[in-house]
Amino acid sequence: xxxxxxxxxxxxxxxxxxxxTFANAEASYYLDLYGADxxxxxxxxxxxxxxxxxxxxxxxxxxxxxxxQKKVGSSWVTDSTLKSSNYPSFLASNSYLHxxxxxxxxxxxxxxxxxxTCYAANSNGSDSKNVTTYSTTCY
Numbered sequence: 001x002x003x004x005x006x007x008x009x010x011x012x013x014x015x016x017x018x019x020x021t022f023a024n025a026e027a028s029y030y031l032d033l034y035g036a037d038x039x040x041x042x043x044x045x046x047x048x049x050x051x052x053x054x055x056x057x058x059x060x061x062x063x064x065x066x067x068x069q070k071k072v073g074s075s076w077v078t079d080s081t082l083k084s085s086n087y088p089s090f091l092a093s094n095s096y097l098h099x100x101x102x103x104x105x106x107x108x109x110x111x112x113x114x115x116x117t118c119y120a121a122n123s124n125g126s127d128s129k130n131v132t133t134y135s136t137t138c139y
Contacts, residue, residue, distance in 0.1 A: 028127040030055055034118035036063075038133040044108050046138055049101035054120040061120045062091035062098040064128060071111040071135065079112070080104070091119070106138035 033053040041047055048068075054061050065083045069076040082102060084090035092098035106112055113135040119128040 028055075028129070030058065030120035030122065030125065030127040031118060031129055034129060034131060036066075036114060036116035036118075036131050036133050038112060038114045038136050040106075040112075040136045040138050041103070042139055044105050044138060045103055046106045046112055046136065047101050047103050048114045048116070048133070049099070050116050050118065051097070051099045052118045052120060053097045054095075054122075056122065057094065057096055058120045058122050060091055060093055060126075061095055062100065062118075063116055064090070064119045065117045066090075066102065067115040067117075068104060069113050069115065070106070071113075076113065108138050111135050111137050 031052070032055045034051065036048065036050040038046060038048045048066055050063050050066075052062050063084060065081055067081050068079045070079045071077075082090075082104075087102060089100045089102070114133045116131050116133065117128050118131060120126065
């Protein structure tokens with residue numbers, strides 16, 4: 001069973017590294033590896049996915065907020081902010097890692113990206129880091 005779980009985790013990491021923005025250069029005592037991705041799914045729908053890996057067993061791990069930005073002219077402006085208080089699937093308790101996604105509705109023809117605040121905490125403290133996804137055009 002452990003081998004199957006390890007294989008699934010490894011495949012998830014490899015898949016995510018290929019298709020998302022990942023960071024660990026700023027890893028901390030709490031965050032080992034974290035990343036996010038935004039993809040256009042068609043019919044005006046966008047999906048934001050994230051993976052957060054802690055340095056050990058965390059009392060809370062995942063994402064505290066996702067800021068959806070759209071491109072207006074040459075600038076990125078906040079379109080909406082999704083908070084973990086309204087999206088319980090953003091955080092997990094007593095886990096080494098957490099992965100999830102959320103679907104949103106965009107305006108067809110508009111370019112979007114997300115700024116995802118990754119978070120991990122244990123009895124010693126907590127840390128959060130932002131990662132910005134690549135942009136995608138809603139269709």
